[in-house]
Amino acid sequence: MTSSFEQMRANVGKLLRGIDRYNPENLATLERYVETQARENAYDLEANLAVLKLYQFNPAYFQTQVTSQILLKALTNLPHTDFTLCKCMIDQTHQEERPIRQILYLGNLLETCHFQSFWTSLEENRELIDGITGFEDSVRKYTQVKVWMNKYGWTENDEGQIFIFNQEESVKPKNIVEKIDFESECCHRNPSHISHRVFYLFLYLDVKAEYSHTSLIVFLFTGVSSIMATSQ
Amino acid sequence: MVINVCSVHFQYDPYTYPNDYDLHTGDPKADLAYERQYEQQTYHVIPEVIKNFLQYFHKTISDLIDQKVYELQSNRVSSESIEQKIYEIQDVYENSWNKLTDRFFKNSPWPEAEAIASLVGNGECIGGPTLDQRFESYYNYCNLFNYILNADGPAPLELPNQWLWDIIDEFIYQFQSFSQYRCKTAKKSEEEIEFLRNNPKIWNVHSVLNVLHSLVDKSNINRQLEVYTSGGDPESVAGEYGRHSLYKMLGYFSLVGLLRLHSLLGDYYQAIKVLENIELNKKSMYSRVPECQITTYYYVGFAYLMMRRYQDAIRVFANILLYIQRTRNMFQRSTYKYEMINKQNEQMHGLLAIALTMYPMRIDESIHTQLREKYGDKMLRMQKGDLQVFEEQFSFACPKFLSPVVPNYDNVHPNYHKEPFQQQLKVFAEEVQQQAQLSTIRSFLKLYTTMPVAKLAGFLDMTEQEFRIQLLVFKHKMKNLVWTSGISALDGEFQSASEVDFYIDKDMIHIADTKVARRYGDFFIRQIHKFEELNRTLKKMPASTTTAAAVTTTARAV
Numbered sequence: 001m002t003s004s005f006e007q008m009r010a011n012v013g014k015l016l017r018g019i020d021r022y023n024p025e026n027l028a029t030l031e032r033y034v035e036t037q038a039r040e041n042a043y044d045l046e047a048n049l050a051v052l053k054l055y056q057f058n059p060a061y062f063q064t065q066v067t068s069q070i071l072l073k074a075l076t077n078l079p080h081t082d083f084t085l086c087k088c089m090i091d092q093t094h095q096e097e098r099p100i101r102q103i104l105y106l107g108n109l110l111e112t113c114h115f116q117s118f119w120t121s122l123e124e125n126r127e128l129i130d131g132i133t134g135f136e137d138s139v140r141k142y143t144q145v146k147v148w149m150n151k152y153g154w155t156e157n158d159e160g161q162i163f164i165f166n167q168e169e170s171v172k173p174k175n176i177v178e179k180i181d182f183e184s185e186c187c188h189r190n191p192s193h194i195s196h197r198v199f200y201l202f203l204y205l206d207v208k209a210e211y212s213h214t215s216l217i218v219f220l221f222t223g224v225s226s227i228m229a230t231s232q
Numbered sequence: 233m234v235i236n237v238c239s240v241h242f243q244y245d246p247y248t249y250p251n252d253y254d255l256h257t258g259d260p261k262a263d264l265a266y267e268r269q270y271e272q273q274t275y276h277v278i279p280e281v282i283k284n285f286l287q288y289f290h291k292t293i294s295d296l297i298d299q300k301v302y303e304l305q306s307n308r309v310s311s312e313s314i315e316q317k318i319y320e321i322q323d324v325y326e327n328s329w330n331k332l333t334d335r336f337f338k339n340s341p342w343p344e345a346e347a348i349a350s351l352v353g354n355g356e357c358i359g360g361p362t363l364d365q366r367f368e369s370y371y372n373y374c375n376l377f378n379y380i381l382n383a384d385g386p387a388p389l390e391l392p393n394q395w396l397w398d399i400i401d402e403f404i405y406q407f408q409s410f411s412q413y414r415c416k417t418a419k420k421s422e423e424e425i426e427f428l429r430n431n432p433k434i435w436n437v438h439s440v441l442n443v444l445h446s447l448v449d450k451s452n453i454n455r456q457l458e459v460y461t462s463g464g465d466p467e468s469v470a471g472e473y474g475r476h477s478l479y480k481m482l483g484y485f486s487l488v489g490l491l492r493l494h495s496l497l498g499d500y501y502q503a504i505k506v507l508e509n510i511e512l513n514k515k516s517m518y519s520r521v522p523e524c525q526i527t528t529y530y531y532v533g534f535a536y537l538m539m540r541r542y543q544d545a546i547r548v549f550a551n552i553l554l555y556i557q558r559t560r561n562m563f564q565r566s567t568y569k570y571e572m573i574n575k576q577n578e579q580m581h582g583l584l585a586i587a588l589t590m591y592p593m594r595i596d597e598s599i600h601t602q603l604r605e606k607y608g609d610k611m612l613r614m615q616k617g618d619l620q621v622f623e624e625q626f627s628f629a630c631p632k633f634l635s636p637v638v639p640n641y642d643n644v645h646p647n648y649h650k651e652p653f654q655q656q657l658k659v660f661a662e663e664v665q666q667q668a669q670l671s672t673i674r675s676f677l678k679l680y681t682t683m684p685v686a687k688l689a690g691f692l693d694m695t696e697q698e699f700r701i702q703l704l705v706f707k708h709k710m711k712n713l714v715w716t717s718g719i720s721a722l723d724g725e726f727q728s729a730s731e732v733d734f735y736i737d738k739d740m741i742h743i744a745d746t747k748v749a750r751r752y753g754d755f756f757i758r759q760i761h762k763f764e765e766l767n768r769t770l771k772k773m774p775a776s777t778t779t780a781a782a783v784t785t786t787a788r789a790v
Contacts (some may be wrong), residue, residue: 092658
């Protein structure tokens with residue numbers, strides 16, 4: 001059974017092609033599509049941005065309710081910067097209207113990781129997220145930084161603070177090794193001479209003894225003699 | 233299928249307009265102006281495309297004369313280059329000239345000599361164009377695009393790519409200029425305001441979009457690009473029009489035009505999306521007009537910056553700044569172009585400075601040096617969290633944002649035209665403020681490897697609670713969406729290639745620093761070049777001494 005979201009998505013896709021996306025007559029469909037996303041916990045950034053653009057071109061058609069839904073849906077896609085993209089397309093005057101102003105405030109709390117304040121604030125304004133299925137779950141996923149921690153164990157203590165464990169494997173001092181492929185680096189400087197020969201300059205240097213890397217300086221340079229030989 | 237680019241009404245199907253170029257709209261004022269355009273004896277408004285044509289023509293003839301003089305002075309016989317020049321002039325005169333005359337000067341003579349003289353002597357229009365001029369320019373463009381899009385079969389015009397780019401570029405520039413102009417009602421006469429009020433269609437955003445989209449569609453440029461990047465032959469999908477260079481290149485430049493237009497309206501997602509079939513990192517047959525490349529990278533870089541894709545923004549800016557550095561000598565042709573590129577060069581340095589402050593990473597040494605020279609001081613202040621410097625940099629370097637909406641002429645307050653810019657600035661400033669502490673935290677993190685969280689919080693003058701929150705913000709903001717593969721510049725995966733990374737184990741913070749090994753590569757490359765120079769010099773010396781000297785030099789260097 002295809003949800004109405006799936007059914008609409010194909011249709012909306014057509015509307016967004018070419019010059020049709022600027023036709024205000026398509027607003028009604030696109031607005032219904034936003035509503036569907038909210039209800040069915042689905043998401044389509046491009047379509048939502050198209051709605052905001054139509055509001056931008058046709059201020060008389062602006063709808064606070066739809067804009068609010070779009071912003072809330074954008075928050076469910078954190079850590080993507082959809083929320084920022086939406087802000088760039090909403091007029092200053094509208095940003096100060098309720099409930100958009102509240103939603104922007106909530107967004108700011110999430111972006112600055114003030115999660116406790118966020119949940120408290122949300123409790124006081126529960127009606128904001130009416131109709132947005134799965135909003136809290138999505139946000140919770142973001143705050144629990146699952147995206148970052150999926151390989152490692154993470155736990156949450158009573159206060160909802162996140163402790164990041166067992167990062168030893170991934171968070172290590174990095175040593176940037178310089179590897180030069182003469183084909184690419186030198187080509188633009190002096191194509192005629194070196195491009196047809198491939199040299200590798202390999203240098204490995206380590207300074208963090210406590211992590212038990214062997215300090216090893218290997219120096220391979222096969223260049224000068226060959227150049228001299230072929231130039232004669 | 234007829235596309236009347238100047239009157240886009242969504243109430244009717246735009247494709248069923250009567251088939252003519254005649255722009256008699258039924259509005260008496262507009263019609264009168266239209267008639268005037270074809271009746272006047274002296275023609276003050278010279279469309280940009282004509283300007284370019286005249287400049288090109290003038291240059292070709294000048295070059296020819298110079299060449300001839302040189303030849304005579306050095307007593308040489310007519311060379312091939314002169315033949316080539318003559319052929320060029322003939323071609324220009326017979327073909328392009330006639331077509332342009334046909335299009336623009338059917339019923340009136342070409343502009344008087346004085347008008348042209350000022351052009352090719354690099355004279356400039358002072359005081360900015362008047363409302364009438366803007367109006368007529370709009371109709372000239374409509375004429376041109378209607379002709380190109382509505383011809384029965386591809387228009388028999390062969391114009392250099394540079395011109396085609398200029399046409400699109402100038403078209404959008406004039407739209408931009410007009411949008412700003414109409415918002416500033418303070419110094420306008422009643423008559424002018426009345427005229428604006430009665431002609432909302434002039435330089436209407438829908439018309440501009442319509443032109444660009446129509447050119448994209450007509451040329452099948454997206455399909456062509458898809459096939460091209462997958463190694464196929466674009467001609468197979470080009471279609472009747474797209475096969476011609478005129479349409480293909482106009483289609484391509486229109487994509488860049490859309491990138492620009494969407495950026496000016498604050499729609500960064502759509503801006504990058506329209507380029508989804510263009511591989512930005514590859515040189516292609518489409519990327520030969522330098523101004524087009526520079527404009528493309530500027531807007532893409534800016535969009536990335538606003539989307540908080542700092543790594544991508546830095547990569548893009550560094551690339552194009554290198555490109556400009558290398559091709560600087562080519563831009564002597566016309567003064568105003570050179571200045572424009574200079575300006576964009578400066579702006580991109582400014583944007584790069586911002587991006588590197590938010591997201592320090594290694595970039596090309598020569599660009600980094602240049603950046604430090606220009607913005608070293610400003611970058612230091614930004615690192616200390618000086619919001620004002622951020623805003624100044626942004627104001628200098630950002631595009632000239634505009635509103636697509638016709639203002640309410642009865643009620644326009646003095647700073648109305650600045651609102652679009654203020655809006656984007658606000659979003660940017662908020663982002664900067666959210667990241668205000670991160671620079672300081674980063675510098676502290678670099679000093680230690682392990683430390684109790686509470687202690688480090690103390691050093692930073694924060695409560696432990698607040699510090700832990702800031703560490704989360706650090707992790708969050710330093711996680712960028714980064715393009716790694718695929719064609720579309722929108723693609724990307726989350727990466728955290730921050731210079732400094734850390735994890736927290738109960739009450740201790742463990743910090744990992746990224747150490748960059750000394751760069752020996754550059755040093756050796758330089759030495760190799762020196763040796764080659766030396767070798768070349770030595771070879772010119774008497775044979776017996778060469779080998780011995782070379783061997784000695786090698787031994788010494790290694």
